[in-house]
Amino acid sequence: MNLADYIRTVPDFPKPGILFRDITTLLAEPAVFRQAVIEMAEPFKNEKIDVVAAAEARGFIFAAPVALGLNAALAPIRKPGKLPYKTKSLTYELEYGSDTLEIHADAIPPGARVLVVDDLLATGGTIEACCRLVEQVGGAVVGCAFLIELTELGGAKKIERYKTVSLVKF
């Protein structure tokens, strides 16, 4: 099974000139979705992962089953105003403008070993923000796992201090 065969490319989304990698065609095939989750978790199964952290929304699709597969907790990272309890937030720069993410202050037990999961590694801004948030609330980031990596955007550079796995590279 070649996971890349199940990812649809949609041209000119969200704007002209962008080739969008659409994961919904992969999610439509249960055996393929299962295989992707297994392959994202596999490299970390001996890393004693306590918590899987992920940013909404697509990140949750992979992080939830990866967490269950690793017998780890799931710590959601969200847009501002979504998490009800005490939070830590972090604002980071995008190509145009900035974005903010939040995590519950008690989401990560002190010293917990954390795997950060997302569907896609592009410029790395979001995953770097997630890793920093995890560290700010006391976690130890062990690694990052992605379904897709857009290699020419160079996001891997931003998280090179962690063990990183991406299943499909474009």
Place this chain on the structure above:
Amino acid sequence: MNLADYIRTVPDFPKPGILFRDITTLLAEPAVFRQAVIEMAEPFKNEKIDVVAAAEARGFIFAAPVALGLNAALAPIRKPGKLPYKTKSLTYELEYGSDTLEIHADAIPPGARVLVVDDLLATGGTIEACCRLVEQVGGAVVGCAFLIELTELGGAKKIERYKTVSLVKF
């Protein structure tokens, strides 16, 4: 294991007078999260579910492992502008204002049997919109599964034509 014991109540969120049911404390306990997913899927395991559909973002957290547990596809339902391919959209009324959700036009094979999953059933507006979207693109909604139901808000009435399961009632 009593799932309700793992749901934290946060008073006055998102506004004064609201008791917010916080699922992140349940997600922090892998065995409890696993049990919740098993119990959401269990009533539908002989229903030949082809697709699990769910609205972002918290819905994905339960829908992804429920889909894998039922060996079903996962069809994401999203806010406008997030899905890259051809979509159907539906605008529905909220207590104040309205909201719009979208599904890919090809998300559901014709006649597929669909389970719609969300973390919480409140007034039922969102789940009803999801069921209608599924039907608009050719699916047959078999049932709905929730972790939490806020019974006094009466959302169950809106989906009474479907088999509905909620694990924790407040």
